[in-house]
Amino acid sequence: MPRAHLSFGLRVLLLLVTAATTTLIGCSAVSQQPQRASSSQTPPPPAAAPQSIKDTLDRPTSDPYTGELSIFEYADRDRKLQIERVMDLLGIKAGTAVADIGAGSGWFTARAARRVGPGGSVYAVEINPQYVKHIEARAAKEKLSNVRAVLGREDDPQLPPQSVDAVLMLKTYHEIEQPIRVLTNLRRSMRAGARLGIIDRNGKGDDHGVDRAAVVREAEQAGFALVEEHDFVKPDGMDYFLVFQADTKVTS
Numbered sequence: 001m002p003r004a005h006l007s008f009g010l011r012v013l014l015l016l017v018t019a020a021t022t023t024l025i026g027c028s029a030v031s032q033q034p035q036r037a038s039s040s041q042t043p044p045p046p047a048a049a050p051q052s053i054k055d056t057l058d059r060p061t062s063d064p065y066t067g068e069l070s071i072f073e074y075a076d077r078d079r080k081l082q083i084e085r086v087m088d089l090l091g092i093k094a095g096t097a098v099a100d101i102g103a104g105s106g107w108f109t110a111r112a113a114r115r116v117g118p119g120g121s122v123y124a125v126e127i128n129p130q131y132v133k134h135i136e137a138r139a140a141k142e143k144l145s146n147v148r149a150v151l152g153r154e155d156d157p158q159l160p161p162q163s164v165d166a167v168l169m170l171k172t173y174h175e176i177e178q179p180i181r182v183l184t185n186l187r188r189s190m191r192a193g194a195r196l197g198i199i200d201r202n203g204k205g206d207d208h209g210v211d212r213a214a215v216v217r218e219a220e221q222a223g224f225a226l227v228e229e230h231d232f233v234k235p236d237g238m239d240y241f242l243v244f245q246a247d248t249k250v251t252s
């Protein structure tokens with residue numbers, strides 16, 4: 001074959017080989033692009049942040065009481081509830097700061113205010129504005145200048161951080177629509193070593209009671225640990241008095 005033909009054929013062959021090689025390299029580069037992109041660029045955000053501890057309820061609650069406040073003032077309530085003993089167990093003494101969550105008529109607020117004296121204070125927290133007014137008027141009438149009535153939110157008692165040494169929820173927990181949120185906010189208002197007492201009655205949630213086990217579980221979700229349990233508040237096997245403290249292992 002003439003040299004010119006050979007070199008033309010060779011050139012064509014070379015061109016074909018070059019084109020094929022380029023295509024192959026190109027394919028290879030394209031197929032590698034996603035890998036490069038993923039290794040050299042900012043990593044994508046995690047698929048979904050792990051859900052924080054569930055803080056909403058999937059059990060029923062009772063409607064907040066809106067009736068006549070005199071029902072909380074019956075004659076032998078102090079004796080039946082052994083309220084002095086309750087206050088002892090919560091460490092309520094002269095000079096301490098106390099919160100009464102779901103204060104109603106201010107029945108417990110007034111007793112706590114007398115015990116803590118002028119050097120202490122009691123936050124009477126209510127979501128019902130009329131009850132807040134009632135407590136303010138009562139405190140003025142009974143000359144309890146250490147009482148501060150607070151209009152709380154359904155999910156937040158609205159207390160200052162690190163402001164209380166003891167908290168009582170007296171026959172209120174079963175009405176709280178978002179107890180885990182309330183307790184989480186409350187924990188931030190409690191000073192180191194502060195105690196939270198919950199007095200309620202076993203029930204289904206919407207029958208003016210709530211199971212003790214549900215309260216313990218929800219309090220733990222909110223960062224509390226059960227430290228004591230008593231049944232003297234009404235020795236009928238239905239009512240319970242639970243005492244919690246902030247779980248020191250929980251930091252949020």
Ligand SMILES: C[S@@+](CC[C@H](N)C(=O)[O-])C[C@H]1O[C@@H](n2cnc3c(N)ncnc32)[C@H](O)[C@@H]1O
Binds near residue numbers: 106108
């Ligand atoms: C059954 S009454 C008990 C009143 C009082 N603790 C007593 O035993 O004399 C419950 C009260 O809790 C209040 N309450 C319900 N949910 C609340 C919440 N999330 N924060 C504050 N108070 C609440 C209601 O308005 C009602 O006055």
